[in-house]
Amino acid sequence: MSAPPSPSPTRWFKALRRTRIGDSCTKAGPVSCAEQxxxxxxxxxxxxxxxxxxxxxxxxxxxxxxxxxxxDFVDALCRDLHKPRFETVVSELILVKNEALYAINNLTKWMEPQHVERNLATSLDQCMVVTEPLGVVLVVGAWCSPVQLCLVPLVGAIAAGNCVIINPSDISSHTAELLHRLVPSYLDNECYHVLLASASDLPEIVDLKFDHVFFTGNSADGTKVAQTAARTLTPVSLVLDGKNPCYVDQHCDIGTAARRIAWARFHNAGQSGVAPDYVLCHADAKAQLVQALRCSLLEFYGTDPRESRSFGRMVNAENFTRVRDMLGKSGTVAVGGQVNEAEKYIAPTLLTEVMEADPIMQQEVFGPVLPILTVNNVDEAISFICRREKPLCVYVYSSNSKVISRLMEETSSGSFCANDSILQSLMVVLPFGGVGASGMGSYHGRSSFDTFSHRKSCLLRGTRIECVTYLRYPPYEDRNLSLMTWASTLSNKSQGWCQIL
Structure with a gap:
């Protein structure tokens, strides 16, 4: 495999100057954004x-x-989230590269006009849908996956031909500053900008009137963004956090299910909007599942996860305190539970005997804690899911195809995955987004291109059939109306040719 091409000396020195360790970037606000x-x-x-x-x-x-x-990205994410190099490369960098390469390989096809079916009235015309860029769009990323959640939407916006202002989360500050320093060294300096602004500035920034706003984050900030955007009729895409349920059936491979759930829940120290947020476990499988999860955590992180190079930390003291407080007021600790405030460390924790009214079931966990609730059958699981807000993801582990089909058809969510977790949110060919309380709009692959494009309907006509189209003109005659009514009845049967001629 050949090495990537070396950057030019000018770009190398420019990037070096922008990425010196210890440099800090001053936060900007609405005034700076207005200039950009x-x-x-x-x-x-x-x-x-x-x-x-x-x-x-x-x-x-x-x-x-x-x-x-x-x-540099590995170092920044390590400093922000204690994120292992493996997780950074696989779930952040490779994911963005795959999106960009997929767009590069398909861009010609995406940009081509799409010709639509013609009828007799338009048989001599050209009917097509043309995609055109929206203009200048704002991409607001979240702190939990700060590279992926900024740059994957950026790929779609670039492919669609927009100019873009990226606002990475200031919570993952080292990664935000790195993007602020690197992007001008690689992308066009007039078309693409990185804005370092805090969440409190978002309403004022959105009020500047963009052509589209793409926001990933929590529901409270997303609601403010949507309300502000509505004042100027700015379209928005929202990918919001939520409590993603995971049903574990009594008929499934418990060992495999436990490994996949544990990987998804405790990846990035549980700070993920797409991880299983709680488990609804069939009563007959609960003891086996808890034991299998215990074994998986031991296999992944050893006897002391605090010493593991594969386990992260809470992003800041605020998130640490929030998760620790929920942990102390919910259910019974079956595994883990240790905390260290100085390191912002919370051990991978399993909670059993959890009740629906417990604090941990009232908000997103966003930490390395997995609540396990017991249900007696799939009907009870479906009922539990459906009486709550629509989640971003629903997961089910079962070897029974009827159980999987029921969960998929009888629950509503942004995405659905059977016998695995998270992967449906990473695939380039699958649109990903929320529904209801978990958001609106979708992205990834072609869906990203469509999100940042306007599909313009185009009809290119000549004047050769004026001998027929005269029927629509005043003065209106009953004879002409009868002919058009007759043509309309034909169109109902054969995809039609009237269409006001």
Whole structure:
């Protein structure tokens, strides 16, 4: 496998200057954003992003940035989340590269006009749908996966031909600063900007009037973004946190289910919006599942997870305190439960005897704690899920296809996965997004391109059939109406040819 091409000396020194350890970036706010928006609008109006070759070049530059600065991203995420290198490379960098490469390989096809079915009345015309970029879009990322959740939407926005302002979360500050320093060294400086602003500034920033806002984060901030955007009729995509249920049937491979659930729940120290948030376990399988989960945690992190190089930490003291307090007021600790405030460490923890009214069931966990509730059958599990807000993801582990089908058909969620967790949210070919309380809109692959595009309906007509179209003109005659009514009845039977001629 050949090494990635070396950057030019100018770019290398520019990137080095921007990524010195110890440098800090001053937070910006609405005033700085207004200036960036002005520059981006000027670039968009000049047609800078319209050509396919420009979009391809920007996507290729994004891939180079990730390859040439892998170590910098690993270091930044380690400092923000104590994230292991393996997790950073696999769930952040490779995921973004896959999205960019998929867009590069499919961009020509995506940009082509889509011709639609014609009828007799339009047989001599051209009927097509043309995709055009929206303009300048705002991408607001979340702190839990700060590279992935900023750059995957960015890929779609670039592919669709937009100018973009990225606002990474200031909670994962080292990663935000790294993006702020690197992006100008690789992407067009007029079209693409990184804004370092806090969540409290978001309403004022959104009020500046973008052509689209893509937000990933918690429901409270997402609601504020949507309310502000509504005032200026700005379209939004929201990917919001939620409590993702996971039903474990008595008929399943308990060992495999436990490993996959444990990996998904305790990956990134549980700080994930797509991980199983709680387990609804069939009563006949509960003892086996708890034991299998205990064995999986021992296999993954050893006897003392605090010493494991594969286990992360809470992102800040606020999140640590929130999870610790929920842990102390909910259920019974079956495994783990140890905490260390100085390190922002919470051990991988299993909670049993959890009740629906417990604090940990009232909000997203976003930490390394897995509540386990007991149900007597699949009907009870479905009822439990359906009486709560619609989640971002629903998971089920069962060897019974009828159980899987029932969960898929009788519950509503942004996505669904059987006998695994999280993977459905990472696949380029599957659209991912929320529904109801878990958000609106979707992205990944072609869905990202469509999200950041306007599908414009186009009809290109000639004048050769005026001998027929005259029927629609005044003065209105009963004879003409009878002919058009007759044509309309034909159209109901054969995909029609009337259509007001």
């Amino acid at each position: 928006l002005k520059r981006a609008r000027a670039a968009f109006r000049a047609g800078r992003t319209l050509k396919e070759c420009f979009r391809q070049a920007q996507l290729e530059a994004l891939v180079r940035m990730l390859a040439e600065h892998e170590c």
